[in-house]
Amino acid sequence: MSPTPQTLTAERILEATEEVLRRHGPAKATVVDVARALGVSHGSVYRHFRTKAALREAVTKRWLDRTTQVLAAIVAAPDLDPETRVREWLAALFAAKRRKAFDDPELFATYTVLTTETAETVVGEHIAELTGQLTEIVRTGVAAGAFTAEDPAVTAGALFRATDRFHDPHYAREWEQPDVEGDFEALVDLLLRGLRTRG
Amino acid sequence: MSPTPQTLTAERILEATEEVLRRHGPAKATVVDVARALGVSHGSVYRHFRTKAALREAVTKRWLDRTTQVLAAIVAAPDLDPETRVREWLAALFAAKRRKAFDDPELFATYTVLTTETAETVVGEHIAELTGQLTEIVRTGVAAGAFTAEDPAVTAGALFRATDRFHDPHYAREWEQPDVEGDFEALVDLLLRGLRTRG
The missing domain is CATH 1.10.10 (Arc Repressor Mutant, subunit A)
Structure with a gap:
């Protein structure tokens, strides 16, 4: 019908x-x-989407937003200590990307094409939202005395780029490697040591 | 003639x-x-190269080795403190990749194709050499008491992956962005704080 x-x-x-x-x-x-x-x-x-470009942008944004929403829950979760929050957020981002890549590889490939062809603003805004969430986490950690960061937004950008390997679709093939979990943990450990306030 | x-x-x-x-x-x-x-x-x-594949592998290896040689000089340089050595090595890797990408973009594009098509061993060995150099730098820093790293090879791998954005040709377009130097410095600062032994 x-x-x-x-x-x-x-x-x-x-x-x-x-x-x-x-x-x-x-x-x-x-x-x-x-x-x-x-x-x-x-x-x-x-009447809802005036052009093919607008429709494709909207569907791409919807796909990206699903990840953002999952991660927002970690930013807002009460009673997480700052290090755990960073670790869980990065792990959830990696897990979300892996699920997308492996559970529905055709759709993942399709969206990977769409993110390169749609207006850069869609992806740019998505990355800005993600680093905005990370900034919030870093800022909370600094306020709690757990982290040292001169400029939480700059540090959040560094954390995001440092973990490209574990969320940029370019590396999707690496996510099936047997060592990938250990590599991820070693990197997050190093980054958390860098964030931690010295006693 | x-x-x-x-x-x-x-x-x-x-x-x-x-x-x-x-x-x-x-x-x-x-x-x-x-x-x-x-x-x-x-x-x-x-008589020198039995197949097209062998020729293309050898020329790709030669291209990659040029970077490895520049970096080896930093590993061997006397009188660098451990943090400076890490910083200079990462900066030299980034600079070498940028020079390749911008000074001769056609050749860079060509080698980017070759590195994906030649036997994975050529690129794998190149990355193993680079992380081997970083391992040596981390190990020396640990021996000097400047760095803390349980397993220098694991930490070197984390450092290498953390800086993918600044050496993986996939990101070559980003290397022209005005903020790229600041982004690089912020990331290296965070990583060095992670390496540093706590007083």
Whole structure:
């Protein structure tokens, strides 16, 4: 049954877009493809997304936001000591990326193409949100006296870049290596030693 | 004038191979292309390199080794304190990669293709050499009491991966960003704090 125009929300369109991408790869998912998949006129999709670029940006942002939301819970979790919060946040980012890469490799490959082709702002904003979360974690640790960081935003940027290997899709193939967990732990240990306030 | 067989060393063949790659890109540089560029029979090139794969591996290794040699001088330099040695080594690696990327972008692009297509052992051995040098630097710092590292090889691996952003060709476009020097310094500062022995 086709949805009535009333039920055709932006979220339903984005769900359908992701399904089109999953089945047909990054070349597909124009407004017309998605309208056809939903059994609605392309006019009703255009009412929500004016262009193919806008639709693809929105679906990419939705995919990236799923990770951001998981990580926000760690930023907000009460009763975590600062080091544990850094460790859990970095581990959750790595785990989220690995799940995306391995549980649904076609969709991951598709989104990897989309993130390079959509406006850089979508990815830029995603990275800014992630480093913003890390900044918050570092700042809380400094306030608690656990961390030393002259400028928490600069330190958060350094932490994010230092762990590229464990969240940049470029390295997805490495995430299957047997040593990857140990490599991740060794790196996080070194970074936490760097953050820690000296007694 | 064509070289006589006596003067046709492996090094001369590799120089010519690099010139063929620079002019014609990664698709070229077969044994026959290189023989033609040198004005010799392909039989004389085959005497040094039995296959196209062997030739391409050797020229890739030669390109990578140029960086390794520059860095080896920093490992061996007398009278550097351990932190300065780490900082200079990482900065020299970054500088060498940037020079390769910007001074001769076509050749850099070509070698980037070659490193993904040649036997993984060539790149693997290069990375093992580099992390071996870093291990030596960390070990010396531990012996001097300046660094704390349970296993210098593990720590060296962490340092190398932490700085992927500043040596992996994947990030070459980022190396032109105005903030890149500051980002590099912030990361190295954090890593050095992690290495430093606590008083």
